[in-house]
Amino acid sequence: MKQLLSLFLIIFSFGLYAQQDTTSYVIVSDIIINGNNVTKDAIIFRELTFEIGDTIPAHRLEEELRVSHENVQNTTLFNFVTFELQEDKSQSNAVILNVDVVERWYIWVFPYVAYSDRNLNAWYEADDIRRFSYGVEMKYRNFLGLKHNIDFTFISGYNQNYGLSYDIPYMTGKQLFGFKFGGGYKRDKEVPYITENNKIAYFNDDDKFAKQSAFVFVEPYCRLGHRNKFFVNFSYNNTLFHEGLSSLNSDFANAKGTRFQYFALMATYKNDFRDEQNYPLNGHYFELLMEKVGFGAFEFSPDVFYAKITTDLYRPIKGRWYWASNLTMKMSPDADAPYFLNQGLGYKNDYVRAYELYVIDAMNFALVKNNLKYAILNPVTRYIPFVKNERFGKIHFALYANLFFDCAYSWKMTVNQSSFLDNKFIFGTGVGIDFVTYYDKVLRLEYGVNDMGETGFFVHFVAPI
Numbered sequence: 001m002k003q004l005l006s007l008f009l010i011i012f013s014f015g016l017y018a019q020q021d022t023t024s025y026v027i028v029s030d031i032i033i034n035g036n037n038v039t040k041d042a043i044i045f046r047e048l049t050f051e052i053g054d055t056i057p058a059h060r061l062e063e064e065l066r067v068s069h070e071n072v073q074n075t076t077l078f079n080f081v082t083f084e085l086q087e088d089k090s091q092s093n094a095v096i097l098n099v100d101v102v103e104r105w106y107i108w109v110f111p112y113v114a115y116s117d118r119n120l121n122a123w124y125e126a127d128d129i130r131r132f133s134y135g136v137e138m139k140y141r142n143f144l145g146l147k148h149n150i151d152f153t154f155i156s157g158y159n160q161n162y163g164l165s166y167d168i169p170y171m172t173g174k175q176l177f178g179f180k181f182g183g184g185y186k187r188d189k190e191v192p193y194i195t196e197n198n199k200i201a202y203f204n205d206d207d208k209f210a211k212q213s214a215f216v217f218v219e220p221y222c223r224l225g226h227r228n229k230f231f232v233n234f235s236y237n238n239t240l241f242h243e244g245l246s247s248l249n250s251d252f253a254n255a256k257g258t259r260f261q262y263f264a265l266m267a268t269y270k271n272d273f274r275d276e277q278n279y280p281l282n283g284h285y286f287e288l289l290m291e292k293v294g295f296g297a298f299e300f301s302p303d304v305f306y307a308k309i310t311t312d313l314y315r316p317i318k319g320r321w322y323w324a325s326n327l328t329m330k331m332s333p334d335a336d337a338p339y340f341l342n343q344g345l346g347y348k349n350d351y352v353r354a355y356e357l358y359v360i361d362a363m364n365f366a367l368v369k370n371n372l373k374y375a376i377l378n379p380v381t382r383y384i385p386f387v388k389n390e391r392f393g394k395i396h397f398a399l400y401a402n403l404f405f406d407c408a409y410s411w412k413m414t415v416n417q418s419s420f421l422d423n424k425f426i427f428g429t430g431v432g433i434d435f436v437t438y439y440d441k442v443l444r445l446e447y448g449v450n451d452m453g454e455t456g457f458f459v460h461f462v463a464p465i
Contacts, residue, residue, distance in 0.1 A: 024058040029094040035101040039077055040145045044099060046175045047071035049226065065097075071226050072099070074277050077142055079104050079391065079438050080381070104439065105391045106141040112155050133157040146170065153184065160187040160209075169223075176222055183216035191241070193249045194339065198358040198421045203245055211340075213239040227273055233266040239340075251339040254300035260338075262301035266291040274314065278440035279398075279463045281322050281373075285312040293341060304341055306332035306363060312465055320375040322400075325368070326465040332363040335412050345408055349462065352406040354428030354448030356458050360421050362410035369465050372403045373434075397437040404446070404464065405429045427451050434463070 031052050033041050048068045050056060056064055065083055073081045080102040088094035112135045135155035143150055149167040163184025171177045188211040192200040203210050217235035224230065239260045246253035254260070268289045274280035287310040294303040308330045315323045328350055336342070339361070345351055346359030350367055377399040387393030407427035416422060430448025444460040 025055050025093060026058055026061050027088075027091065027094040028052060028054050028056065028097060029088040029091060030096045031099065032096060033099045033101070036103060036145075038103055038106065038142055038145045039101070039147075042175070043075070043077070043145070043147050044072055044101070046170070047075060047226065067226070070275050070283075072101070074272075074274070075147065076277065076440065077104060077106075077147065078102055080394065080396070102390050102394060104141070106143075108137075108139045108141075110137060111135075112137040112153075133159045133161070135161075151182070158189050162186075176224075178221050178223070180219040180221070181217065183214070185212075185214045187212045191245070191340070193245055193252065195359055195361050195416075196418045198360060198419050200359055203242065203248060205242055205244060208242060210242045210245065211239065213237060227271060229270045229272075231266075231268040231270075233264075233268070235264045235266075237262055237264065241340075249339055256300060260301065261298040262294045263297055264291060264293045265295075274312070279434070279436045279442055280312070280314045280324070282314050282316055284314065286310070302338050302341055304332070304334060304337045306330060306334075306337075314465075320378065322371075322373040322375070324371040324373065324465040326370075328367040330363065330365050334363055336414055337363055345410060352408045352426055352428045352450070353404055353446060353458070353464070354406075354430055354450040354454070354456060355421075355426060356456070358421060360408075360410050360413075360419070362413050362422070364412045365408055365410040367406070367408040369406045370404060371465055373400045374402070375399075376401055376433075379436075395438050397435065400434040400436070402432050402434060402464070403430075404432065404448070432464075436463075 028050055029052070031045070031048070033044055036044065045051070048071070049064050050068070065085075069081060069083050072078065078101040080100075082100040084098045084100070085095045086098065088096050112133070133155050134157045135153070137155070138150075138152040140150040142148070147169045149165075151163070151165045153161050153163045155161040161184065163182060163186075165180065165182025167178070167180040169175075169178040171179055187209040189209055190202045190204040191210040193203040194201050215235060215237045217233055219231055219233040221229060221231040237260075241252045241258040241260075243258055246258055252258055266289065268287065271286040274283040274285050287308075289308045289310075290306070292305045294301040296303075308328070310326070310328045313323075313325045317323055330344065330350075342361045342363065343350075344360050344362035345365055345367065346355070350365075352367065353369070375398065377397075379396055379398040381394065381396045384393045384395065405427065406429070407425065409425045410421075411423055413419075413422045428448050428450040430446055432444055432446030432448075435443040442461060442463050444458075444462075444464060446458045446460070447455070448458065449455045
């Protein structure tokens with residue numbers, strides 16, 4: 001009987017110990033923020049998954065700190081963010097969180113010089129140094145220390161752009177709703193008017209602008225939790241094309257001339273679990289975008305609808321090795337859209353690498369990108385001796401080698417005898433070097449080959465995926 005009683009007490013003791021271990025907790029007694037000379041504390045507190053006085057299970061503490069650190073870093077308000085816990089000796093099981101930040105420089109007024117093509121490689125192929133736009137661009141980030149953003153553009157030269165926008169991320173005390181609005185006026189000396197042999201042909205009149213457009217927009221949005229956002233963008237556009245375009249492509253004219261007015265409504269949902277926004281190595285991202293152009297408010301306005309899905313996956317493999325994949329799909333019930341509204345493969349970040357010099361005007365396509373990366377130099381922090389301001393003098397940088405393989409397929413396109421890449425499967429592969437540094441700067445140098453056997457050296461300034 002004594003042996004049974006002893007065994008019962010041992011089992012009971014182990015059970016009690018296990019129960020105590022799984023229910024151990026930590027109290028966040030205080031959160032101290034340092035280094036935010038401009039940014040209000042409330043902006044940083046909004047990114048934390050816990051508050052002062054919260055009780056966190058011990059086994060969850062590390063994950064809560066990791067997610068909170070990523071949230072603060074991804075505000076893009078700070079070059080560096082450091083979390084440090086210290087014991088609060090005034091009470092048991094209590095800790096104090098110290099959040100140290102190095103703020104970025106928020107006011108940028110700088111000369112603007114840009115090429116007038118889809119990417120640097122297409123501009124170089126055009127071999128026309130006149131195709132430059134220049135002017136002044138002002139960006140005021142974190143205005144009032146409340147993460148408000150002001151953008152002012154005054155650009156002249158080949159293509160002209162004058163605009164202003166204001167973004168207020170938090171309109172309520174609970175920091176759930178935001179609002180952005182703006183407008184502008186653009187004049188382009190040259191516009192694409194047709195795609196031949198999957199390359200863009202441009203219209204240019206030395207005496208007159210090929211395109212003039214005015215636009216205004218409002219964009220209310222809400223933030224659900226920490227990693228989910230929903231945007232609704234409502235815009236008005238008034239565009240006048242050069243009369244000479246109508247004889248080259250009927251899409252640029254209607255029964256009343258070459259002016260088009262239309263409203264557009266775009267809804268976007270974003271789910272962002274990336275560790276870093278500008279060059280992620282771990283996490284995932286999902287975006288669903290739907291846009292309707294034209295509501296019949298104006299006679300002869302375009303009528304286009306499409307949906308677009310983007311999903312990214314980032315995974316560390318082992319040691320210095322990383323993997324990244326992207327899937328992008330654009331779908332529309334329409335086979336065609338007016339040429340000036342149809343941007344398929346080859347625009348922005350929707351392209352197969354080694355096909356940078358080509359476009360595919362598809363309203364329906366699927367694109368897959370894959371990257372195997374090796375960290376030649378893991379992220380390191382250094383100080384520039386002669387720069388005393390920590391916003392510029394303290395820098396971080398990293399260097400990655402990568403092997404890539406991309407492929408895409410387009411469908412439901414109207415047959416164009418001169419376009420040999422439409423409605424078919426294409427792919428490209430190659431190697432590259434990515435240099436990543438602070439202020440979200442990325443320099444990519446890549447050498448690739450496509451399935452037609454063409455090779456090329458390409459330069460980009462954003463992450464591939």
